[in-house]
Amino acid sequence: MSIGDIAARFGLATHVLRHWEAMGLLAPARIGGDRRRYGTEDLYRVAAILRAKEAGFGLDDVREMITASDPAERRAVLVRQRAELARRIAEAQVSLELIDCALDCEHEDLAGCPHFQAILAERISPAPPPHVRV
Template sequence: MKSIGEVAARFGLPTHVLRHWEAEGLLAPARAGDRRRYTDADLYQVAAILISKEAGFGLADIRTMLAARTAPARHEVMARHRERLLARIARAQAALDMLEGGLECPHDDIMTCPHFQGFLADRLQSPAATEPDRRTADRS
């Protein structure tokens, strides 16, 4: 069993985040008096929450995914986020390809480099397919 401070330190989180997740129904640590005591199962839950947040899940969807008692409820949330995450990965890969191409470019003016322009060709061909994720664009 670990204290809230130990769990927070292990994951690099402030303790108030763990308390907030508990208030949101994402965690339910055992109690020893007025102290929270986290089990190994709770640590896995924290890891799942963190990965889900990194993937763009909101707390409500994380709660549904982790607490769903039926596979269909969980699968619906996961499938929706899978599609969003695949689109984000594709956009990030295109950006990484462009950066790597730019690092290989010997030209003084990168925009005149035919090789670099090749990395931009997909965006020129199909702008609708590369529309930004609304949630990401709204945060900018």
């Protein structure tokens, strides 16, 4: 498949694929001089890159994940990335609960709703102790 075929298949601009190639994320075969030819493995690699980006990973993180050749190194990278993703999912879940609470709230002033306040309580740092002057 040509670069145009792959780009169209994933809804990407061709310059995105060229950038990913320059970063070492893709390595399509070359034919007839400098024409790129993408195979089935490249399809899966593009899909993996897109899925990782959808999960919030930067391209450097993606490159580290997919280019690790040693299984132990790859596992270490994946364990670290999994922990980061789990953290972000937990944060998103709390945000979703806050939105659901707000949607169900009948109070005129949302900030005065005890249930809403309870959800937000963990984000409020305790007040610093008053400064004592001598």
